[in-house]
Amino acid sequence: MKKNMNDGTEKTPLGGVGSILDKIVKRKKEEIADAKALVSITDLENSVHFKRQPYSFREFLLAHDRTGIIAEFKRRSPSKGLINGVADVAEVTQAYSAAGASALSVLTDVDFFGGKTDDILAARAANKIPILRKDFMIDEYQILEAKAWGADIILLIAAILTPQQINDFGKFAHKLGLNVLLEVHNLEELERSISPHLDAIGVNNRNLADFTVDIQTSFDLVNKIPDEFLKISESAISNPQTIKELKVAGFNGFLIGENFMKTDNPGTAIQQFVEQI
Numbered sequence: 001m002k003k004n005m006n007d008g009t010e011k012t013p014l015g016g017v018g019s020i021l022d023k024i025v026k027r028k029k030e031e032i033a034d035a036k037a038l039v040s041i042t043d044l045e046n047s048v049h050f051k052r053q054p055y056s057f058r059e060f061l062l063a064h065d066r067t068g069i070i071a072e073f074k075r076r077s078p079s080k081g082l083i084n085g086v087a088d089v090a091e092v093t094q095a096y097s098a099a100g101a102s103a104l105s106v107l108t109d110v111d112f113f114g115g116k117t118d119d120i121l122a123a124r125a126a127n128k129i130p131i132l133r134k135d136f137m138i139d140e141y142q143i144l145e146a147k148a149w150g151a152d153i154i155l156l157i158a159a160i161l162t163p164q165q166i167n168d169f170g171k172f173a174h175k176l177g178l179n180v181l182l183e184v185h186n187l188e189e190l191e192r193s194i195s196p197h198l199d200a201i202g203v204n205n206r207n208l209a210d211f212t213v214d215i216q217t218s219f220d221l222v223n224k225i226p227d228e229f230l231k232i233s234e235s236a237i238s239n240p241q242t243i244k245e246l247k248v249a250g251f252n253g254f255l256i257g258e259n260f261m262k263t264d265n266p267g268t269a270i271q272q273f274v275e276q277i
């Protein structure tokens with residue numbers, strides 16, 4: 001029997017456990033329709049950033065003078081509510097870069113994460129490292145937006161996409177020179193989503209049905225990820241010791257948001273964290 005949207009166990013079209021993702025995708029479709037009515041594809045293609053060759057995610061993630069941290073600018077989230085309502089995106093992302101972040105993650109979802117288009121533009125203007133457009137990508141139009149706004153990496157979330165969509169969106173992003181990060185939560189998602197049009201695979205330690213977090217998810221899946229892909233552990237990382245253990249297990253990258261953003265000074269927080277890894 002179909003359960004109530006609010007009890008955390010709504011079934012997705014793919015048969016998996018949904019909930020907040022179903023709500024986000026429903027709203028995302030409306031948001032995309034509004035955006036398409038306002039900004040044409042030609043306008044996106046004429047953006048100054050559209051001509052720029054994106055930075056290589058691999059190069060920055062594996063650089064010896066960088067930390068492997070993908071540092072996220074995150075104002076709010078469905079699991080935590082308000083995290084930081086005052087931080088300035090240019091200031092914080094510059095501090096992340098200066099502390100040795102390999103890449104920046106900027107949430108552009110408005111309703112659930114408090115993001116703005118302008119956040120990517122401001123982060124782009126202030127930094128010379130790769131930027132991930134962190135959003136719920138369900139339409140090629142969003143990939144064009146990412147390129148037009150100055151992003152270098154897009155996120156494809158296996159839980160909300162079919163294998164065909166993952167392949168097609170990855171191929172489209174690669175044609176634009178963008179890097180592609182696939183996010184999975186379990187072995188089933190991983191096995192059905194592998195495509196040649198991916199650069200990195202991220203294991204999200206957050207269960208999006210009930211918001212519980214467990215770093216063990218990363219350790220369980222790391223050896224199932226084919227070695228040609230960069231391996232990223234995502235969410236709930238708050239201890240420098242965890243980074244050391246994830247590196248030993250085979251991870252190249254570590255996506256961290258809340259741990260830095262919940263402090264009064266995310267720039268100082270990342271600096272102190274990096275000194276311990």
Ligand SMILES: O=C(O)c1ccccc1NCC(=O)[C@H](O)[C@H](O)COP(=O)(O)O
Binds near residue numbers: 079
């Ligand atoms: O963070 C959430 O509550 C959330 C809820 C629903 C979908 C996605 C969600 N988070 C997106 C992320 O992947 C995280 O922002 C990212 O991995 C950083 O996580 P953290 O370090 O725990 O802030």
